[in-house]
Amino acid sequence: MRQYILPRTFKGEDSLVLRGKESQYLIKVLRLKEGQHILGRDQAGRAYQLTIEKIAKQECRLSCMELKEDASVQTTDALPSYAGPYPNLTLMQCLCKGKKEDQIVRQATEIGVREIVLVQSRYCVPDLSSKSEKALGNRFERLDRQVKEALQQSGSPLSTEIHPEIIPLTELSKWWNNRGPALFFHQSNRNESQKTLHELLEALPIDTPIALLVGPEGGFSEEECIFLEDAGFHPVLLRTNILRSETAGIYALSAIQTIMTEKKN
Amino acid sequence: MRQYILPRTFKGEDSLVLRGKESQYLIKVLRLKEGQHILGRDQAGRAYQLTIEKIAKQECRLSCMELKEDASVQTTDALPSYAGPYPNLTLMQCLCKGKKEDQIVRQATEIGVREIVLVQSRYCVPDLSSKSEKALGNRFERLDRQVKEALQQSGSPLSTEIHPEIIPLTELSKWWNNRGPALFFHQSNRNESQKTLHELLEALPIDTPIALLVGPEGGFSEEECIFLEDAGFHPVLLRTNILRSETAGIYALSAIQTIMTEKKN
Numbered sequence: 001m002r003q004y005i006l007p008r009t010f011k012g013e014d015s016l017v018l019r020g021k022e023s024q025y026l027i028k029v030l031r032l033k034e035g036q037h038i039l040g041r042d043q044a045g046r047a048y049q050l051t052i053e054k055i056a057k058q059e060c061r062l063s064c065m066e067l068k069e070d071a072s073v074q075t076t077d078a079l080p081s082y083a084g085p086y087p088n089l090t091l092m093q094c095l096c097k098g099k100k101e102d103q104i105v106r107q108a109t110e111i112g113v114r115e116i117v118l119v120q121s122r123y124c125v126p127d128l129s130s131k132s133e134k135a136l137g138n139r140f141e142r143l144d145r146q147v148k149e150a151l152q153q154s155g156s157p158l159s160t161e162i163h164p165e166i167i168p169l170t171e172l173s174k175w176w177n178n179r180g181p182a183l184f185f186h187q188s189n190r191n192e193s194q195k196t197l198h199e200l201l202e203a204l205p206i207d208t209p210i211a212l213l214v215g216p217e218g219g220f221s222e223e224e225c226i227f228l229e230d231a232g233f234h235p236v237l238l239r240t241n242i243l244r245s246e247t248a249g250i251y252a253l254s255a256i257q258t259i260m261t262e263k264k265n
Numbered sequence: 266m267r268q269y270i271l272p273r274t275f276k277g278e279d280s281l282v283l284r285g286k287e288s289q290y291l292i293k294v295l296r297l298k299e300g301q302h303i304l305g306r307d308q309a310g311r312a313y314q315l316t317i318e319k320i321a322k323q324e325c326r327l328s329c330m331e332l333k334e335d336a337s338v339q340t341t342d343a344l345p346s347y348a349g350p351y352p353n354l355t356l357m358q359c360l361c362k363g364k365k366e367d368q369i370v371r372q373a374t375e376i377g378v379r380e381i382v383l384v385q386s387r388y389c390v391p392d393l394s395s396k397s398e399k400a401l402g403n404r405f406e407r408l409d410r411q412v413k414e415a416l417q418q419s420g421s422p423l424s425t426e427i428h429p430e431i432i433p434l435t436e437l438s439k440w441w442n443n444r445g446p447a448l449f450f451h452q453s454n455r456n457e458s459q460k461t462l463h464e465l466l467e468a469l470p471i472d473t474p475i476a477l478l479v480g481p482e483g484g485f486s487e488e489e490c491i492f493l494e495d496a497g498f499h500p501v502l503l504r505t506n507i508l509r510s511e512t513a514g515i516y517a518l519s520a521i522q523t524i525m526t527e528k529k530n
Contacts, residue, residue, distance in 0.1 A: 111508070111512070255520055258462060
């Protein structure tokens with residue numbers, strides 16, 4: 001583990017008592033001892049030096065000191081790594097089956113996406129519109145666990161958020177509200193003047209919000225493509241084979257992050 | 266399925282009889298009827314129009330006509346897609362646990378890597394040097410099945426090959442034999458003058474052989490890095506979080522394929 005993601009209830013206090021599973025995890029799994037430090041991160045992405053002050057049965061007490069710079073704390077796994085800047089990426093992922101969705105969320109979090117939104121489109125295999133609130137709640141809880149694990153393991157300083165509602169494709173552009181360019185990935189060229197990723201991204205400052213919409217296994221329908229284009233989404237052809245949905249998202253994120261971070265900013 | 270990968274025994278004959286599982290797959294799973302066509306591809310990557318001539322119990326007979334161009338055949342899933350050119354990529358993947366290895370091989374094949382080589386390095390968790398030939402054989406057979414499925418599903422025109430032996434890291438450069446640049450991915454900058462992917466790739470023609478070496482979960486040791494640099498491998502920092510091995514390979518392949526295919530060639 002490269003960092004410990006603090007509970008949502010933590011609001012920057014000087015100390016924190018962890019109980020039950022959370023305490024077990026630090027003491028039994030990571031085998032931290034009294035006096036040892038670990039990097040903590042709260043839900044807003046702020047970094048803390050956590051020190052194990054006291055270990056008791058079923059609980060442990062930590063002191064929490066906010067850090068100005070991430071680099072100075074000694075963690076259980078003190079590998080050096082890239083420290084930013086990161087592009088500001090939102091993944092709009094059309095619904096897939098559960099296991100694939102888990103894999104996409106895990107890998108997108110590792111790579112450092114800011115937000116993930118699940119999208120209902122025409123060819124999505126799971127239709128969640130008739131699911132009970134409880135079933136949907138379980139689905140989001142499962143995805144939140146994937147995010148937390150991936151943040152802890154990858155040391156990502158971006159606190160990836162899953163948007164708590166599924167958005168129909170037709171309401172995406174209202175939700176996105178022109179925060180920055182929105183791209184959607186399609187397996188053939190939509191028109192002659194279609195731009196490459198490099199052309200679309202070359203003039204953008206690194207912190208520009210960018211949305212990536214990735215289709216379901218069956219792709220987008222012709223009406224959906226036209227709707228998206230009318231709403232200002234840019235069609236992008238990935239110059240590769242036809243990818244499964246769980247590969248397409250990671251492919252697009254990797255390509256865009258590399259282009260954005262390697263530019264002279 | 267977007268194409269059918271022909272058996273290794275096929276050598277360009279005008280007709281072919283499939284038996285057992287292979288026949289079942291076309292007739293029962295894909296539900297092809299007599300007279301229908303499907304795109305076939307042999308081990309060397311040549312494309313054929315296959316026509317179902319005769320369906321019998323437990324077997325079927327196909328006629329095979331070699332195609333000059335891929336585009337003209339009607340397949341069961343006739344989605345248009347990118348038709349090349351593809352960069353010439355070799356993935357050198359340090360050994361991971363079985364399930365991760367399956368995922369890496371599947372996704373790398375989808376993306377269109379030419380060759381995958383398994384590498385034994387210091388921090389690999391599975392040490393296969395003491396495994397029986399039979400256990401190793403099973404491992405390679407399992408990976409070959411992953412490749413075949415991914416080729417059929419993605420329609421990749423590159424017939425991805427798994428090199429049939431595990432190569433120790435120290436013998437990689439002899440095996441690669443300077444066919445083109447070899448890159449290895451490391452989580453911190455190795456030196457001040459280290460180049461970005463764009464800088465390393467900008468002058469290369471699209472068909473230049475490029476090798477990508479991806480480490481195991483524990484990364485490379487300092488000695489291994491020095492050894493690789495002395496052997497002419499270029500260290501590359503991926504400007505992202507610390508990725509798990511199964512994400513790192515796909516990340517690097519996606520970034521490199523995008524850079525190579527979007528350049529003005």
